[in-house]
Amino acid sequence: MNVQVASAEVNRFANNERANFEAALKKLVDIPSVSMDPACKKDIARCAEAAAELLRSIGAKAEVVATRGNPVVYGELASGPGRPTVAVYNHLDVQPADPALWRTPPFDMTIDNGIYRGRGSTDDKGPALAVMYAAQWASQHKLPLNIKFIWELEEEIGSPSFEQFLTENRERLKTDSIVVSDTIWIDHDRPAIPYGLRGLQGIILRLRTGAKDIHSGLAGGLARNPLGELCQLIAECYDACSGEVKIPGFYDQVRQPSEAELEDFVKSGFSVDKFVEHHELSSVRTGDDRQAAERIWARPTFEVHGIVGGYTGPGVKTIIPHEAEAKITMRLVPDQDPDRIVQAICRFVKERLPDAEIIREGTLRPYLGDFQGPFADAGRRAVLEAFGVEPAFVREGGSIGAVVSMSEVLSVPIVFLGLSLPEHGYHAINENFDWRQASGGIRMFAHYFSLLAQMRS
Amino acid sequence: MNVQVASAEVNRFANNERANFEAALKKLVDIPSVSMDPACKKDIARCAEAAAELLRSIGAKAEVVATRGNPVVYGELASGPGRPTVAVYNHLDVQPADPALWRTPPFDMTIDNGIYRGRGSTDDKGPALAVMYAAQWASQHKLPLNIKFIWELEEEIGSPSFEQFLTENRERLKTDSIVVSDTIWIDHDRPAIPYGLRGLQGIILRLRTGAKDIHSGLAGGLARNPLGELCQLIAECYDACSGEVKIPGFYDQVRQPSEAELEDFVKSGFSVDKFVEHHELSSVRTGDDRQAAERIWARPTFEVHGIVGGYTGPGVKTIIPHEAEAKITMRLVPDQDPDRIVQAICRFVKERLPDAEIIREGTLRPYLGDFQGPFADAGRRAVLEAFGVEPAFVREGGSIGAVVSMSEVLSVPIVFLGLSLPEHGYHAINENFDWRQASGGIRMFAHYFSLLAQMRS
Numbered sequence: 001m002n003v004q005v006a007s008a009e010v011n012r013f014a015n016n017e018r019a020n021f022e023a024a025l026k027k028l029v030d031i032p033s034v035s036m037d038p039a040c041k042k043d044i045a046r047c048a049e050a051a052a053e054l055l056r057s058i059g060a061k062a063e064v065v066a067t068r069g070n071p072v073v074y075g076e077l078a079s080g081p082g083r084p085t086v087a088v089y090n091h092l093d094v095q096p097a098d099p100a101l102w103r104t105p106p107f108d109m110t111i112d113n114g115i116y117r118g119r120g121s122t123d124d125k126g127p128a129l130a131v132m133y134a135a136q137w138a139s140q141h142k143l144p145l146n147i148k149f150i151w152e153l154e155e156e157i158g159s160p161s162f163e164q165f166l167t168e169n170r171e172r173l174k175t176d177s178i179v180v181s182d183t184i185w186i187d188h189d190r191p192a193i194p195y196g197l198r199g200l201q202g203i204i205l206r207l208r209t210g211a212k213d214i215h216s217g218l219a220g221g222l223a224r225n226p227l228g229e230l231c232q233l234i235a236e237c238y239d240a241c242s243g244e245v246k247i248p249g250f251y252d253q254v255r256q257p258s259e260a261e262l263e264d265f266v267k268s269g270f271s272v273d274k275f276v277e278h279h280e281l282s283s284v285r286t287g288d289d290r291q292a293a294e295r296i297w298a299r300p301t302f303e304v305h306g307i308v309g310g311y312t313g314p315g316v317k318t319i320i321p322h323e324a325e326a327k328i329t330m331r332l333v334p335d336q337d338p339d340r341i342v343q344a345i346c347r348f349v350k351e352r353l354p355d356a357e358i359i360r361e362g363t364l365r366p367y368l369g370d371f372q373g374p375f376a377d378a379g380r381r382a383v384l385e386a387f388g389v390e391p392a393f394v395r396e397g398g399s400i401g402a403v404v405s406m407s408e409v410l411s412v413p414i415v416f417l418g419l420s421l422p423e424h425g426y427h428a429i430n431e432n433f434d435w436r437q438a439s440g441g442i443r444m445f446a447h448y449f450s451l452l453a454q455m456r457s
Numbered sequence: 458m459n460v461q462v463a464s465a466e467v468n469r470f471a472n473n474e475r476a477n478f479e480a481a482l483k484k485l486v487d488i489p490s491v492s493m494d495p496a497c498k499k500d501i502a503r504c505a506e507a508a509a510e511l512l513r514s515i516g517a518k519a520e521v522v523a524t525r526g527n528p529v530v531y532g533e534l535a536s537g538p539g540r541p542t543v544a545v546y547n548h549l550d551v552q553p554a555d556p557a558l559w560r561t562p563p564f565d566m567t568i569d570n571g572i573y574r575g576r577g578s579t580d581d582k583g584p585a586l587a588v589m590y591a592a593q594w595a596s597q598h599k600l601p602l603n604i605k606f607i608w609e610l611e612e613e614i615g616s617p618s619f620e621q622f623l624t625e626n627r628e629r630l631k632t633d634s635i636v637v638s639d640t641i642w643i644d645h646d647r648p649a650i651p652y653g654l655r656g657l658q659g660i661i662l663r664l665r666t667g668a669k670d671i672h673s674g675l676a677g678g679l680a681r682n683p684l685g686e687l688c689q690l691i692a693e694c695y696d697a698c699s700g701e702v703k704i705p706g707f708y709d710q711v712r713q714p715s716e717a718e719l720e721d722f723v724k725s726g727f728s729v730d731k732f733v734e735h736h737e738l739s740s741v742r743t744g745d746d747r748q749a750a751e752r753i754w755a756r757p758t759f760e761v762h763g764i765v766g767g768y769t770g771p772g773v774k775t776i777i778p779h780e781a782e783a784k785i786t787m788r789l790v791p792d793q794d795p796d797r798i799v800q801a802i803c804r805f806v807k808e809r810l811p812d813a814e815i816i817r818e819g820t821l822r823p824y825l826g827d828f829q830g831p832f833a834d835a836g837r838r839a840v841l842e843a844f845g846v847e848p849a850f851v852r853e854g855g856s857i858g859a860v861v862s863m864s865e866v867l868s869v870p871i872v873f874l875g876l877s878l879p880e881h882g883y884h885a886i887n888e889n890f891d892w893r894q895a896s897g898g899i900r901m902f903a904h905y906f907s908l909l910a911q912m913r914s
Contacts, residue, residue: 198674200674200775202773202775204773208739209738209739209740210736210737210738210739211737211738212736212737214736214738215855215884216758216760216762216786216788217655217657217788217853217854217855217856218736218753218854218855219732219736219738219753219854220655220753220758220760220788220854221700221742221752221753221756221757221758221788221854222729222732222741222742222743222749222752222753223736223738223741223742224697224698224738224739224740224741224742225697225760225761227761227762227763227764228691228695228697228759228760228761229697229698230688231687231688231689231691231692231697231761231764232688232691232692232696232697232698234685234688234689234692235688235689235691235692235693236692238685239689240681240682240685240686240688240689241681241686241689243678272679275676275679279667279669279671279675279676279680280667280668280669281666281667281668281671281676281680281681282665282666282667282681282812283666283681283812284679284680284681285678285679285680285681286679292679295678295679296675296676296677296678296679299678300678301673301677301678302685303673303677303682303685303775303777304682304684304685304688304767305673305684305767305768305773305774305775305776305777305778306684306766306767306768306769306774306778307684307688307764307766307767307769308769309763309764310761310762310763310764310784311762311763311784312763312764312765312769312784315784315818316659316661316762316784316785316786316818316819317762317763317784318657318659318760318762318786319762320760320762321762321763327767327768327769327772327773327774328773329673329773329775331673331674331677331678355739355740361772361773362773396674397674397675397676397677397678398672398674398675399674427672
């Protein structure tokens with residue numbers, strides 16, 4: 001198949017389907033499928049049914065698959081046995097939204113000159129539908145490709161039931177590769193394809209030195225101060241100014257990014273100045289773009305999220321706390337093993353503060369896919385065709401549990417073809433999506449599917 | 458005057474007055490003069506009037522003196538001009554009390570076999586009345602001594618109006634010495650006379666690195682973490698395990714306690730084991746009694762009371778906080794100057810974390826009186842006569858603003874003759890006082906007043 005030809009065709013197709021796309025997106029956005037909010041259980045179910053209905057409307061078989069948590073919408077657009085197969089992953093649950101803070105109602109999508117405003121429009125209902133319309137195009141053009149849809153409804157709460165779904169449906173989920181459309185470009189005029197995610201390991205350090213808070217005049221100097229001791233322990237764990245972790249063995253398994261990777265990080269449009277401005281930071285640990293990108297995408301971290309204990313009201317109250325707790329997570333990078341990291345920390349802490357309690361919190365493994373090879377190449381070509389710009393291959397600093405689960409259970413390459421832009425307000429108020437990215441997305445996935453159809457299964 | 462004779466006489470006097478003492482104590486304890494509770498303003502006024510009435514009942518002139526805050530009850534039992542004069546300080550305001558936690562109603566004093574249960578019974582209404590009855594004895598026996606009563610009603614809230622009272626009444630408060638009865642023995646069979654107090658300097662350290670909390674996956678490694686940086690700063694300020702302060706100049710002005718003082722600290726009955734048990738501590742910084750006593754009475758401290766910022770709810774939330782605050786106080790000892798200490802800290806912090814904000818909180822100067830000389834000797838003899846045991850001279854680890862104010866405004870020696878015992882539940886539930894300490898207190902102060910009367914003014 002000639003991709004040049006496909007491009008003009010897909011454009012016509014996308015423009016013809018624009019009204020359908022907008023109606024479908026409004027249908028989904030208007031349902032407040034907030035996975036964090038137990039009061040939205042019925043909306044989650046309603047959203048799943050509506051999504052399955054949409055899949056059926058393009059000719060796919062679709063089913064709402066129950067799990068011990070929220071259901072997963074599973075669809076298939078079968079071309080025929082022996083043909084290449086791709087599974088597409090999106091999620092249809094959304095972040096909460098406080099209408100009082102929004103300029104337009106978050107769960108009543110408005111369409112304003114090609115801009116779609118509403119919660120979930122860019123994360124991830126809009127991208128899901130762009131993929132779906134591209135799949136419809138592929139089906140109409142009888143591309144020799146089987147397309148499987150995996151639409152999750154628990155992504156925003158860390159995918160607690162997703163691995164169960166994958167394991168229980170391993171057979172019918174069989175695929176040659178997976179494409180995930182749930183990431184953000186670094187800059188609106190520079191598409192980016194992430195191929196790696198950082199992992200996460202949480203720990204809580206707790207120290208108890210007595211049964212009750214006591215007066216610092218009465219006991220100060222003799223009594224231990226668990227807040228002070230935890231501060232000291234944290235300062236021994238890492239240099240907070242540079243971010244350098246001082247726990248022996250912490251960096252042992254870190255895979256250094258290659259020169260080519262670092263070059264691409266910078267080419268992605270990442271800039272410290274823009275980052276600082278966008279996130280309203282006063283200052284950051286480095287002003288160098290390349291080093292900064294490496295820090296957030298390819299280096300592990302040690303982060304203190306909160307310290308509990310003592311008095312935190314207005315002014316000062318002169319008590320010595322009897323216990324304190326530090327909430328800590330580490331972002332991990334390939335090939336760091338969370339178990340080994342936890343062992344290293346336990347050893348380190350026990351040497352210094354034997355009576356500190358170490359509570360292991362959640363674990364997400366780091367993920368590293370391919371930025372070379374046939375699927376990465378297909379992604380690169382699809383982006384170039386659709387948006388006229390070569391994408392930069394980057395990594396994500398965050399962690400997506402669902403991706404690691406798919407990688408482990410389905411054992412196939414995963415490609416990230418995202419459509420969201422920084423200005424779309426991912427997780428923020430006034431979230432929006434737009435027709436430029438939606439139509440570009442339809443073109444991109446149509447091209448991508450065409451290229452996959454040419455691969456031998 | 459022969460003190461031996463006085464002793465038997467005072468005993469008879471005290472036993473004769475026991476019913477009066479108990480009635481007077483019940484009258485005061487039954488009034489909830491809680492200075493922390495704005496709802497108790499009327500009770501404060503009622504308590505002041507009742508106290509003035511009691512002073513008048515023993516023949517003293519008494520007046521409720523208004524200040525910008527709570528009033529001070531001032532009384533005089535004049536013997537004649539040219540006679541030695543002593544001012545006695547007590548306070549009549551009390552800590553709050555939650556009746557639900559008490560075995561008996563906190564503001565309806567019960568008398569149970571010589572034990573007086575109720576809020577304020579030992580802190581400080583009981584001791585105030587013991588002093589008052591001793592003064593009545595002195596007056597009846599025409600001791601050549603002028604006695605002035607200063608009964609404060611803001612001690613439990615840090616004496617915010619007391620210095621104003623002292624300054625405005627400086628003339629009529631003229632005295633040769635002051636005796637304060639508001640301290641606790643270390644052990645019930647070992648009277649202790651404190652002669653020093655630690656001071657206090659509070660500071661708040663605040664660091665702001667952005668406008669809002671951000672996601673640690675997105676920004677971790679590049680963004681600064683103000684919690685981590687404050688932990689590091691605190692760890693640079695002091696070694697939390699040993700308590701040693703590392704700020705240059707911090708110890709420059711510390712006056713080392715003498716060998717004799719340290720000996721007396723241990724003789725006071727202070728023991729680490731009892732301290733640990735009484736305060737329900739898991740472990741402390743030293744097991745050595747002498748070193749422990751020195752730590753809480755004669756060494757300065759650096760204490761972290763609370764760290765604000767980030768996420769402190771259940772579990773872990775992976776945000777990087779945009780600001781953090783550490784609440785810190787230092788207990789200071791003679792001859793440390795709070796201004797110099799604050800300067801040293803500001804210099805130290807600015808060198809390490811130039812964008813940290815340093816907010817100076819309240820200051821209380823350390824106080825060191827005499828444990829030798831005529832007034833200390835009189836105190837020692839009075840205790841020995843009254844309780845049959847030589848007192849140990851110790852210091853207090855806490856800070857009493859009123860004492861420093863009296864020392865500065867009235868510039869005379871101050872002696873601490875306390876009557877409270879550890880088992881009386883100072884500031885705790887089920888506070889109580891007892892006739893053994895009350896009658897011993899009447900004897901002690903009668904002896905003390907006798908000895909003062911023999912000094913030349």
